[in-house]
Amino acid sequence: MFKLKILSWILVFLAGFVTAGILFLAQSASATGSVVAYDQYSPQNHVTEDQILVYKDRVVLDVPDVKWASIADTNSMDPFFDSGANVLQIIPQFPSDIAVGDVVSYSPQGSPAKHIIHRVVYIGEDEEGLYFILKGDNNAVSDPGKVRFEQIDRVLIGVIY
Secondary structure, three states: OHHHHHHHHHHHHHHHHHHHHHHHHHHHHHHHOOOOOOOOOOOOOOOOHHHEEEOOOOEEEOOOOOEEEEOOOOOOOOOOOOOOOEEEEEOOOOHHHOOOOOEEEEOOOOOOOOOEEEEEEEEEEEOOEEEEEEEOOOOOOOOOOOEOHHHEEEEEEEEEO
């Protein structure tokens, strides 16, 4: 009986020791900013290396039909970009021009917003055809509804900070 009590106390002590160690590591990671990273989808390469020409006094992107836009202050894509960032975009020609991980601007149906720029997190197909699910990097949930190719105006190819 005495041995059982001692064994019980040792197990309780060890459980407390292990728990304290786990909590210490979690608190240390939080305090130092070190967190466990998880893999996220990145945009596909829309600009090849040979299309980027770097000179002493300028940079030239040899990409046809590039559009420029300035980002509004919504914080939905923090920390990727924020208010005042300048972005370069291209107009997608086909649904296959858009992949999971790409950042696109689209016109939402039934919304007062003219354009929303968010990341593609899922591509699916239903009875109406191909659709995209989008989400701001800083948003907890995906945008409401399915986004069709016809609603997508542009695909981001660069951010200039």
